[in-house]
Amino acid sequence: MKILVCISNVPDTTTKVKFTDNNTKLDSTGVQWVINPWDELALTRALELKDNPASGVKGVTVAHVGPASSEPTIRKALAIGADDAIRVNFEPTEAYQVATQLAEVIKNEPFDIILCGIESSDYNGSTVGSMLAEFLNAPSVSAVSGLNVENGEATITRDIDGGKETVSVQKPFVAIVQKGIAKEPRIAAMRGIMQARTKQIKVVEPVGVSPLTELIEFEPPKPRAKCIFVDAENPKQLIELLQNEAKVI
C-alpha cells in the first residue's frame, strides 16, 4: 500500500509579501521557500503510518508540480523521510493546471491514498485536492483532521460544522488534510539529510493544459486606520466606543 503526498512550495509564513512587475509577481528577493505547512503535516502523518507495521503502508512518495528551482523543498521532504519524489517539470499559474499534472502522474503510477493540504499558504485556493480527485474519478474527503490505517483499511475523521464525523471511504481516495492530522511536523535529522542526497527525484514532462483563470494583478491590503487607544484606567470607554462609534455591540 502506497501513499502519495502532494507538496507545494510556498514562501515562509513570516515573509513580508511584496510585489514587482506592476503588481503581477511576488517579489521573491529574500523569500525563504518552504513546504506548505499542511503538506508537511500530511507527510508527517504518512510517515507515522509507515512506521507502524500494522498499517500496511509500505511506501511514501511526494509529488510536486514546479520548476527545478523548487528541488530544495523536495529534498527537504526526502530528508524528513519520504522514500522518493516525483517532480512534474512545469510552472503552473493556477490550481487547474496543477491538478491536471498530478492526475497524469497518478494515472501512470497508482497510489492507494493521496494526501493534499487544505490550502497553499500562497494562493489560498483550497482547490487542488478536490480537483485532482475529480480528474481521477476517485472519492475525496475534505477537512480531514485524522487518518488511521490498519491492515490497509483507512478510517478518517473529518470536521463538519459544529463537530466531527468518522467515515470510511473506498480506495483509492484523496484526503484533504488540516489541523489535527499530525501534531508537530517531523524535522529532518542529520541522517535523513545524508540519505536524501541519494534518494531519487523522478522528473516527468508535463501534459499540455491551458489555464482557466488569469491573474490580473495583486493588491497589497490597505492599511487599517490607526489604532485608537483607550486608557487602561478606564476600560469602560472601550465598551462605549464599540457601542456608539463602531456600533458592533
Added chain:
Amino acid sequence: MSVLVFAENWDGNFKKLSFELVSYAAKVAEMTGTTATALSIGQVSDDELKKLGNYGAKKIISLKSDLLKNLDSQAYTAAIAEIAQNEGAKIIVLANNNMGKSIAPRLSVRLKAAIGSGTNKLPQSIDPFVVYRKVYSGNAFAHVKLNSEIKILTLMQNSFDPVETANEASIEEREVSIDGALVKTQVKDVQKQTGKLLLTDAEIVVSGGRGMKSPDNWGPLVELADLLGAATACSRPVSDEGWRPHEEHTGQTGKIVAPNLYIAVGISGATQHLAGVSASKYIVAINSDKDAPIFEAAQYGIVGDAAKILPQLVNAVKEVKAK
C-alpha cells in the same frame, strides 16, 4: 441561463450563511441580467425553503434523495452538476466552507468551469469576469479573471450582508439520476458539539492568547463572551498547551473567522494568527506590550494587564446592559 446557488442546510434549517449566499447570488444575477435559482439538498420543509425566496431566489429546487443524506463529494458534485446543466446555469455560487470547498473544485473540473474561490465581494466586472480574492493568507488580494463559459464562485462567510426582499419563489422538488455505486463515503459516527455558539457563526469573538498566563484565568474572558453573545477563541499555543479546546484555535492553521468584532486578549498578533482573523470588521487588542504587532491590526486597543482589564470590561458591559 441563471445563477445557481447551493444553499446548505443544518438539520433541515438554513442559517445566516445560506441567506448571505442567496442574496449574493441574486445580486450577481442582477448584474448579469438573469435570475437566481437556489438549490437545497436534504430534508427541508417547504416553509423553510420559502425563506430562500425572501432573499432573492426566484426558483427553489429541492433534492431529497436518500443517496445524498451524508456528504459524499462525488455524489454531491454529480447532483449539482446535473441541476446546473438542466438549468443552463452559467454561474454557480457555493459557500467557502467545508461543504463548498469539497464540492466546488470538483464541479470546476466536471464542468470545465473556472473557479474564483474565497471571494469576499461582488465581481469587479462581468465582461471580462473579474473577481477579487484573498491571497498570501490575507497579506494581499488578487484580481483574477475567469475565462471559461461557466464560472464558479465560493463566497467567504460574513462578507455579504443578506438582503430581504418581498418575493414569491416557486419550489420544485426534483430527482437526479445519480447511481448508488457513486457513493463511496460511509459515515460511521457523528460527534456534534451541542448548545455552543459555533466559532464560525459568531458575529463577535473573544479570543485569548498566552498573555492570559494560565488556563485558570479564563473565567472573565468567558463571562465577557457570554454577555456579548460571543464565541470564544484562542491562539495556537493556547490550544497546543491544552488550555483551551482545539476547536477554538484561530489562525492560518486553525479556523479562519471574519466576525464583526474580534477581541484579542494577550495575543501578540503573529502573522499566522492574523491570517485567520484579519478579515474581521473590527479588531480590539488588549495587551501589556504597547509595541505588540496586534495593535497594527487593531482599531481599538488598551495597553495593560488582561487580568485587571477583563473584569472591568465585564462590569462595563453589565452596566450598559442594565440601562
